[in-house]
Amino acid sequence: PLSIDEAFLDVSGARRLWGSPGRIARMLRERVHAETGLICSVGVAATKHVAKIASTLSKPDGLLIVNEAETRAFLAGLPVRALWGIGPKAAEALESRGIHLVADILTAPRPVIERALGRAGGARIWQLAQGIDPRDVETERSEKSIGHEETFLQDISDRGALRSELRRLADRVAARLRTGGWEASGIALKLRYADFTTLSRSTTLAEPTDVGQRIGETAITLFDVLDLAQPVRLIGVRAERLQPSGVAMLALWDDDADWRRVDAALDDARERFGGGAVTRASVLGPRRDTGALPTNPRLPRLPSDGPPSR
Template identity: 65%
Template sequence: MGRGDGSGRIVSPPGADDTDTGILHVDMDAFYAAVEVLDDPSLRGLPLIIGAPDGRSVVSSASYEARRFGVRAAMPVGQALRLCPHAKIVPPNFPRYQEISANVMEIFESITPLVEPLSIDEAFLDVRGVRRLWGSPGEIAQLIRRRVQSEVGITCSVGVASTKHVAKMASTLSKPDGLLIIPGAATQRFLDTRPVRAMWGVGPKAAEALESRGIRTIADVRLTAPDVLERAVGAASAVRLQALARGEDAREVETTRVEKSIGHEETFDHDVDDREFLRSELLRLADRVATRLRRAGWEAGAVAIKVRFADFTTVTRSQTLSEPTSVGQRMGEHAQGLLEHVHRRDPVRLIGVRAERLRESGGVSALWDDDAEWRRIEGALDDARARFGARMITRARHVGTGEGRGAPQHPRAHGLD
């Protein structure tokens, strides 16, 4: 399969057969780096690392020139610079990326109303109903690539297939700046030769579990006895993977998506071993998450924390709530309780809080509201922040902690997933 650095790229020839297709997966090429080059053409051709300039931050993205040295997203910047010492570090500009993303999505929506954004830089499109307007799926894919290049100034790669799973695999193989079409009749032949790691949703751990049992290709997944597959990845995943290995994927392009989680996390300038400070940080992060929940009209049915230690080992803990909530105090208390179940006491590099199992506010209420007083207080705080600014209103316990005791200099807010 194609790699993150663009090697192993496979593309379709002009006029390739697109019979029995209609699902497109469009993915921008090294999106953050491409936007930086768009705004500063002198960066073109250079190995770029998008990230904070301090060595403790992580790589948000990298140009293909840097990827060829082994630089990858989520890698510590210090490690990336050891792999590619001559790389240029460019601080991320997320508002600009959002702006360019909106321009790209407008192009998609001008072609078909059936657009499902997966992230800031990729989306599924169902073009089966707009053939009379724009041509065959392969022709529409070419049109999209031309328009993104001419109207926005960056490149994208497109996979065209009969299902979402195969379309996404195809776009990955065609990167960068490519188009790969898998006609319906060729789906099984295309899948069978691909490695299990190419399957959408198969992460490193699942891949290792499969490969340790000699299940190395998608054909192996398809032909393996169900009970063997179940022992490797569990019953539910085994059923799903074998269906995908047969080319079966009934998922439609969803034009409206329910947010799965909202979270915030912080990377500290210095590793922190002060447990009380970590507890305070969890409460502060829970307040920020809760504010966003209330603003979006959601409640959380579960709370999760993430703790990354100085050696980059990361652990997560989660807990289902007895009643959904958007109250920061209650979420913070649960997050602090989860921290007590993390028994390692060595220094912490990053900590985060995430609201999960979201539902719309105003659902079935409990007979007795234990959060009524905190709900009133936090509602008043929302009003105050709206008047005076979010940074002006905080808990008294957080005053004076923003620039010391290992507090983060470069906070990272993770958005709706």
């Protein structure tokens, strides 16, 4: 699954049973409509990237098949913004150099693309423009989470104090993510009032993260829309839908680059001097919790040489 209403299918092993990819796509659309009454769009291609573009172009109720031999020609006529991973900033960097279409990427010297997008980003976009996308369809998903929560010695009604606690918890969650080699695609907030009424709110991130600042900002956004009708007894932050670090397609522009460097420095200081050696100035003050124990057992640590093979 890519989202709640979108998924990739690898039909390479189903041709003998069900026919060509195009026939399977038509059967799928017919079955969805027959069983749910809903329409859907389907893109068929040799790679995930091109199939995603084809599906987008055929919305809301269409089918677009791009044969492998026609992939380069299909991509060439598209605007650069159609490529997966090119956002507004990357598009502006390319367009300022006269590169507006994928065809322009194909004819431009590769160093020009890399100067505009960085070496790694330029290499990746050059590959996508060629129709090269080695990523496999992932058929399994691990539903794991990492969380911390605090039960206060005295119930708290001050929003500022609660935001500070969320920052503290988010940093601890992020540190455990980085230690284990994980990134989170979702963030959840847990809040319990003085009368033990408990609320949970969650959201999906645009990109997986292990950055404390990003997790904290997301948790605070979830918190700020809640009505503090009474003091709070417990508050918690949880990172959900975890995946090994680095498996997602990297964004060409990392808005959290500075915060990643801060986290790396904090991790180094904690390793050398202990967990309480360094913290945010905004969370300094008397402890309000009774232990702030993790909400779940410690996850297995991934090997240092990268994510497990599949």
